[in-house]
Amino acid sequence: MSGSLLITRAGPLTTIQDAGRFGMLAHGISASGPMDRAAYDLAGRLAMAPPGTIEITTAGLDFRVETGPCVLGFAGGAFTVRHNGSLFEWPGKLALKSGDTISVSPGPSGNYGYLRFDGRIDVPAIMGSIATNSRARLGGLEGRVLAAGDRLRLIDGFAPELSPAPAGIVEGPIRVVWGLHADLFPTVRDRFVSTPFKISSRLDRMGVRLEDPAGVFASSTILSLVSDAVLPGDIQILGDGTPIVLMRDHQPTGGYPRIATIITADLDRFAQMRPGSAVAFASVSVDHAHHLLRGQP
Amino acid sequence: MIMASDANTLVQPTIMPLGDGALLVRFGDTLSEAANSAAIAFARSLADVPLAGVVESVPNLVSVLLRYDPRSVQLAQLSGEVRLRLYARDDAALPPAAHHAIAVTFGGEAGPDLDAVASSLRLTPEAFVTAHNASALRVLATGFAPGFVYCGFHPPELQLPRRAEVRASVPAGSVLFAAGQTAIAATAIPTGWHVIGTTTFRNFDPQATPPTRMRAGDAISFEPAP
Numbered sequence: 001m002s003g004s005l006l007i008t009r010a011g012p013l014t015t016i017q018d019a020g021r022f023g024m025l026a027h028g029i030s031a032s033g034p035m036d037r038a039a040y041d042l043a044g045r046l047a048m049a050p051p052g053t054i055e056i057t058t059a060g061l062d063f064r065v066e067t068g069p070c071v072l073g074f075a076g077g078a079f080t081v082r083h084n085g086s087l088f089e090w091p092g093k094l095a096l097k098s099g100d101t102i103s104v105s106p107g108p109s110g111n112y113g114y115l116r117f118d119g120r121i122d123v124p125a126i127m128g129s130i131a132t133n134s135r136a137r138l139g140g141l142e143g144r145v146l147a148a149g150d151r152l153r154l155i156d157g158f159a160p161e162l163s164p165a166p167a168g169i170v171e172g173p174i175r176v177v178w179g180l181h182a183d184l185f186p187t188v189r190d191r192f193v194s195t196p197f198k199i200s201s202r203l204d205r206m207g208v209r210l211e212d213p214a215g216v217f218a219s220s221t222i223l224s225l226v227s228d229a230v231l232p233g234d235i236q237i238l239g240d241g242t243p244i245v246l247m248r249d250h251q252p253t254g255g256y257p258r259i260a261t262i263i264t265a266d267l268d269r270f271a272q273m274r275p276g277s278a279v280a281f282a283s284v285s286v287d288h289a290h291h292l293l294r295g296q297p
Numbered sequence: 298m299i300m301a302s303d304a305n306t307l308v309q310p311t312i313m314p315l316g317d318g319a320l321l322v323r324f325g326d327t328l329s330e331a332a333n334s335a336a337i338a339f340a341r342s343l344a345d346v347p348l349a350g351v352v353e354s355v356p357n358l359v360s361v362l363l364r365y366d367p368r369s370v371q372l373a374q375l376s377g378e379v380r381l382r383l384y385a386r387d388d389a390a391l392p393p394a395a396h397h398a399i400a401v402t403f404g405g406e407a408g409p410d411l412d413a414v415a416s417s418l419r420l421t422p423e424a425f426v427t428a429h430n431a432s433a434l435r436v437l438a439t440g441f442a443p444g445f446v447y448c449g450f451h452p453p454e455l456q457l458p459r460r461a462e463v464r465a466s467v468p469a470g471s472v473l474f475a476a477g478q479t480a481i482a483a484t485a486i487p488t489g490w491h492v493i494g495t496t497t498f499r500n501f502d503p504q505a506t507p508p509t510r511m512r513a514g515d516a517i518s519f520e521p522a523p
Contacts, residue, residue: 025355027509028443126503136443138503177317226328227440229362231316253357253440261316289317290367
């Protein structure tokens with residue numbers, strides 16, 4: 001196939017992603033990839049899509065199909081999607097032809113949505129991946145966010161077989177395993193898992209700052225630590241007591257103490273929590289986190 | 298405080314989970330010659346003979362990160378394998394490393410902190426540069442940003458803490474100094490380190506395979522740019 005899309009409106013931080021740029025931590029490069037992996041997979045299943053997606057943020061995205069036809073699959077959060085002005089259900093899929101317009105606008109929930117096509121987005125792979133790393137300014141379209149006026153070509157691509165999605169849990173506390181430096185917070189650990197925090201308005205692909213209205217970390221004074229490996233979901237405490245959850249475009253290493261790490265099964269759900277949402281944490285064992293990944297209760 | 302500076306002492310590592318997809322093998326809580334050497338040696342042994350189920354192993358300043366696939370390996374089994382490897386390791390078995398000679402333009406616009414650094418250490422800028430370049434350093438780790446390398450260790454008389462303020466951005470090629478180390482920025486980064494000079498060397502090329510040229514354990518020396 002070959003197709004072409006013209007972006008006519010892009011919300012901030014709209015990026016091209018794929019599953020991620022793995023194996024590059026030794027070179028100082030985090031993997032990036034979708035903030036909500038399950039939604040990325042679902043959109044791909046709907047469109048029978050090869051790897052690659054446009055990851056949209058709450059403000060949404062408008063585009064016109066300059067050359068079609070193509071199939072669009074969309075999922076992630078709850079957005080509002082219009083095809084040539086008519087409303088369609090989200091998540092879902094649509095067959096598009098030349099001249100069609102798609103408008104995605106904010107819906108009731110979620111921070112990230114995924115648009116996937118039955119053609120491959122024709123941007124160069126950097127270190128084996130087209131994922132945009134917003135911190136290192138790599139991948140995607142010239143390492144940057146998408147903007148109105150950008151054209152994306154769709155070319156032939158192979159859709160991989162996907163294993164069935166494990167049923168996600170949509171409610172309850174966000175589960176964590178205790179982190180690298182949990183022992184440095186002996187008096188705070190109990191309060192960390194019994195006190196609600198709030199998602200602040202300062203969130204992006206690198207990290208989500210939390211509000212700590214109860215002042216759980218207000219009096220934490222931790223000396224600087226030797227810089228060590230960071231992974232998505234790590235909850236680090238800044239010098240002023242602000243907790244930050246590090247996300248897909250995280251620094252590869254960091255020197256702030258980390259009290260806990262969000263488990264893989266709950267990281268997508270956390271990424272979709274909007275500013276102002278209350279968030280509670282619960283600690284589980286690594287073995288329990290693995291059971292959840294294998295689809296066991 | 299006792300610095301574990303005797304490289305012949307076998308450092309006792311700890312194995313801890315980092316989330317539900319990685320183990321971190323730590324050879325110390327503070328940065329020392331011994332902990333760093335042990336981390337580099339262990340990472341190399343994992344690169345030479347990989348462990349089943351491990352998808353990525355990464356040396357850090359005092360640790361090695363092992364990312365694994367929880368669908369293909371059990372945590373208890375992997376921890377056991379790691380323990381066996383640690384038991385059999387030999388920290389002294391580091392093969393000879395590559396050597397990098399880096400030409401640096403010290404001071405001036407590209408090294409705005411050089412004079413302040415020298416005066417804090419009660420040296421003239423020229424004497425500081427000479428002392429800095431006389432240190433036999435090695436690459437301690439890559440981290441923080443693409444191709445960013447930490448190099449150490451300078452002798453105790455060249456120890457200086459970081460700046461109180463962070464610069465929002467310093468350009469690629471900036472040569473940085475703090476905490477007994479010299480670091481080289483391969484991309485534009487924010488930093489609280491002292492900026493003492495600049496180099497045309499870039500330890501990051503996204504089009505190259507591999508994208509960085511320096512590896513932890515490589516020897517590195519600095520010299521004035523002609």
